[in-house]
Amino acid sequence: MTDLQFNSETAMSVVSNCLVVTIPGEIHDDMLIRIRTDVLEKVQATKVRGLVLDFSTVRALDTFAFNSFTDTAKMASLLGVTNVFVGLQPGVVSALVDLEVEITDIGTALTIEDAFEQLWGIASFQNEPENDIDEDKETIEDDDWEHDSEQE
Numbered sequence: 436m437t438d439l440q441f442n443s444e445t446a447m448s449v450v451s452n453c454l455v456v457t458i459p460g461e462i463h464d465d466m467l468i469r470i471r472t473d474v475l476e477k478v479q480a481t482k483v484r485g486l487v488l489d490f491s492t493v494r495a496l497d498t499f500a501f502n503s504f505t506d507t508a509k510m511a512s513l514l515g516v517t518n519v520f521v522g523l524q525p526g527v528v529s530a531l532v533d534l535e536v537e538i539t540d541i542g543t544a545l546t547i548e549d550a551f552e553q554l555w556g557i558a559s560f561q562n563e564p565e566n567d568i569d570e571d572k573e574t575i576e577d578d579d580w581e582h583d584s585e586q587e
Contacts (some may be wrong), residue, residue, distance in 0.1 A: 445535050446449070447473065447477055453483055453487055454481060457491075458490050458493055459493075460494060461571065462500050464499070474507055475510055475514070480513050487521055488507075489521045489547060492522075493524065494524060495527065517542070517554055519553055553572060
């Protein structure tokens with residue numbers, strides 16, 4: 436896990452090729468632009484494949500703020516990142532539905548662990564190149580290795 440330092444009030448960490456952003460409980464309009472800028476800069480700098488926006492500390496969210504976060508997620512998506520919103524509280528969800536906020540194309544999960552499971556189930560995460568793959572498709576069994584080293 437890598438903690439990232441920046442000037443906003445939002446905590447960000449890179450975990451398993453995902454940028455995890457904990458949204459502060461108190462959100463002000465000027466924070467939304469800073470959060471968006473910081474998220475997009477960190478996505479570009481770290482080349483992560485997933486973005487988890489953690490709303491678990493948020494108790495109230497208006498349509499302007501929610502739309503700002505969905506726009507940020509769309510922007511990150513244009514950078515090749517898959518997004519998941521995590522920890523939306525029942526009161527927040529109820530208010531968003533009552534306000535008829537558009538919620539399509541947003542992955543959601545109850546916990547960060549659930550979000551990671553969703554992201555790891557996506558093909559782009561499964562197709563990550565591994566450093567230890569033998570390109571010649573040859574394997575050396577332990578017995579062969581011992582036999583070869585005895586002959587030398």
